[in-house]
Structure formats: C-alpha cells, structure tokens
Amino acid sequence: MSHDHGHQHHHHEPAQYGKAFAAGIGLNILFVAVEAIYGFFSDSLSLLADAGHNLSDVLGLIIAWAAVWLGKKLPTKKRTYGYKKSSVMAALLNAIILLIAIGAIFLGAIQRFAHPEPVAGKTVMIVAVIGIVINTITALLFMSGRKTDLNIRGAFLHMAADALVSLGVVIAGAIILFTGWEWVDPVTSIIIAIVIFAGTWGLLREAADLSLDAVPAGVDADAIKTYLEQIPTVLNVHDLHIWGMSTTETILTVHIVRSQIEDNDLLLEKLEKELHDKFGIEHATIQIEKGTYVCGLAPDNKV
Template identity: 55%
Template structure:
C-alpha cells in the first residue's frame, strides 16, 4: 500500500482557514486594520501548508520511466520554499515594527487580544499535530515552524497588548514583535540551511559518512570501498551508492543482500546500490572528493 501524506496538513489548513475568516470578520467589525493585515499574513501561512501538503502528496506517487525516483524531491523544494516564506514574513514584521517605534499605534483593545488568544490556540494546536513528524522530516519541520511562529506572534500580541493597555507603553508592542521575529529567524535559518544542503545533494546531517564507511569496510570479505555517495531523495528518504572490493566472489548475491540490510538498518538508508569489484583496481583520488 502506498504511503499517504500526514493528515496534520489537512487539519492544519482547515483550522487556520476558519481562523482567517473569523479574524477578517472581527477586524472589519471593530475597524482594526491590524487584524485584517494579520489575517493576510496567516493566509500566506496556509499557502505554505498547502505547498508542503502538495509536496507530501507528490512524494507518495509511484515512480515513472522518466522520474525513476518518483516525485520525492518535491518535499525538499517545499521545505526550502517554506523557509524562504518564513524569512520574508519575519523580515516584514521586523521592518514594520521598527517603523512603529517612530509612529506608535495604540493597541486596539480587548477584542484584538481575544482574537489573538484564539490564534494562539489554533496555531499551537496545529503545531502539536506536526510535532511528532518534524524531527525526521524537513518538510513537516517547515510546517511546524510556521505554526510555532504564528503562535509566538499571537502570544506577543496578547502580552504586549495587556501590558500596554495597563501602562500605555506604546513601544512595547513593536519591541515584543521584533523579539518574537528574531527567535523565529534563528529556527528558520537552520531549516533553510538544511533544506539547501539537501537540495545540493549533501549528506543528510543525521548520517555520519565515516561511520557508514567503517560499517562497509568492517563487513566480512570486504577489502576496501570507494566512490561512496550518500544523498537525500526527499526529506525522509536517503540513497547510497558505493563500489566495494571483495576478497572473494563467493555467495555474492547473499553478500549484497546482507550488506544492504545492515546499511538500511543501521543508518535508515532506503535505497542502497552496491557495485562489487575484484582484482587490483586502483580508484582515482581527487583532492575535493576523498571518497
């Protein structure tokens, strides 16, 4: 049976879409442009969730003659897109907040804080749905960070709004917004770095190349290995190719099966391709590729 996309995407999009409609309605009712603007920001986040969901769905499609690995790479592209979305969104918040220091705007009142509190519940609840999968899937991690970012912004609105209404410190709202945005940027930078690395066919950070090499060299009948390549097919699937020199050609099929099982089991590498060699072949060594 073919795998299916994480159902958290469906629930996340549904909950956030309902919240956007409610936020726009509340903003128009009380004349708050801030709420309407925040609803547009949340709409961009729903778009980010939709992109991640579509990529997860594509990754589950069967391979074709032209795309022999299927569409697994779409999840890497989605993670990269979501990272860029987050960077732009947080950058816009910082720019807007800096502008408000010189032109402070009064907090709109209790209704704004109430709507922001609902936003905390919706976004934090959606983040919980993605929490389990975000540790091993960069695409889900991007969606998770989107929801955490929105929950953080909404929390900042509530805290700053309450304190500002009591103290009339109008500078507090933009200051809290900048602080929240900077915290989100730190997490987003890691997401962007990991997504770019996967897009550039780098070894996934969860895999130790030297440990893989040692595992292969320590396998019975293996004399040495070379041309070891490890890269991500998607945000969850890893591929490996390697040339192995054996001391014997005995039970070669069994050797390939057992070594493949060990690599898959020890390092969670889904696609293993091993080329066996014999004799006195000496591989070329390149300065920028010691493997």
C-alpha cells in the same frame, strides 16, 4: 572483471498526515475569515493585514501537504525517483516564506518605533487569543513528526511562529493597557522575530543541504565507510555518496573492491540489511569490483 549492483527498495511511506493537514488548513481558513470579518467591522487595518499574513500560513500548509502527496506517486521512465524530492523543495520554500514573514515583523517593529501607533484594542486582543488557540492546536498536529521529517517541521514552525506572534500581541497589548508603555509592542515583535528566526535557520540550512544532495543530518558517513572497510575480503571502498531522496529517505551508492567475488549475492544481502538497520539507508546501490582495473571514480575528489 565483475560489476554487481545491489538494489534495496524499502517502500517507506511517510507518516500519514493527511487529516492533520486538512484540519490545519480548515482551522486557519476559518481564522482568516474571523479576522477579516472583525477587521472589516472594527475598521482595524492590523487585523485585516494579519488575515492576509495568515493566508500565507494556509499556503505553507498546502505546499507541505502537496509534497507529502507527490512523494507517494510511483516512479516513471523520466522521473526514476518519482517526486520524492518535492518534500525537500517544500521544506526549502516554507523556510523562505518564514524568513519573509520575519522580515515583515522586523520592518513593522522598526516603523512603530519611528511612528508609534495606538495600542491594539480589546477586539484585536480577543482575536489574537483565538489565533493562539487555533495555531497551537494546528502546531500540535505536526509536533510528533517535526524531528524526523523536515517537511513536517516546516509546517510545525509555521503554526508555532503564528501562535508566538498572537501571544506577543496579547502580552504587549495587556502591558500597554496597564502601563502605557507603547515601546513594549515593537520590542515584543523583535524578540518574537528573533525566536522564530532561530528555529527557521535550522530548517533553512538543512533544506538547503538536502537540495544540494549533502549527507542528511543524523547520518554518519565516516561510520558507514568504516563499517564497509572492516568487512572481510573488502580491499577498498570508494565513490561513496550519501544523500536524501526525500526529507525522510536516504540513498547510498558505493564501489567496493573485493579479494573474492563468488559470494557477492550473499554479501549484498547482508550489506543492504545492515545498512538499513544500522544507518537508516532506504535505498542502497552497491557496485562490486575485482580490482583488475583502475576505477576512474576511485579518487576521493572525483565526482
């Protein structure tokens, strides 16, 4: 009976977003200061409240940045995968923060329906335009990585959501100033909240899946099993597990029963390369069995 383990280590560094995070955090802290100053001198509670809300965006960016930094730390005897999972935790936390913000927007809109408030003044609209510019610039810094890294997508959605909120303030304010239709303000807020929720739901679902070690989106587990089963000398493939070590790196473990084991090292080298090149598996652990005993992990429902 022989058990061979193939390990493949690709030191896959996440995209270098350090400067993007620093710029985004700096711009948003500056915007919070502008809102707080204008809010204080114009006696605008809405501006002061929005300044507080934008502090949560700074927190979201800090969380995402910390996860990227932690992901680069080396493994230890206790944390054998290092802190790579922190990117998944950051994406999940940012999704929850966004959902809380959406809830606050809905609540504010409902309250304005029940108790209409004066339309946002010109000062508020001017500050909102500044917000559109700053949040759009910050969102664009993370746009390229939003499709490949869930953690970066969380940062992108935070900024894009705030740009939408600021745009809503300007559009609603302009319409109300010209028409006097005060109901436009809460309606616009609800529409924006729905749009943000549509983007956040996907982030939340994927982050929750990754935190539960589900197969990452874009990885076809059936195709991987079929590929392994079609290799000559392979009699059986079982105990196949695929999960995300981080928001950018995928792990695979599997047991393979072979009719011959003399060329295990050559096969392992081939499998590790092709699993990486064809399916994006960054870290593969492969246990090869001769089939002279019944593996306790062979049943599909056995974990």
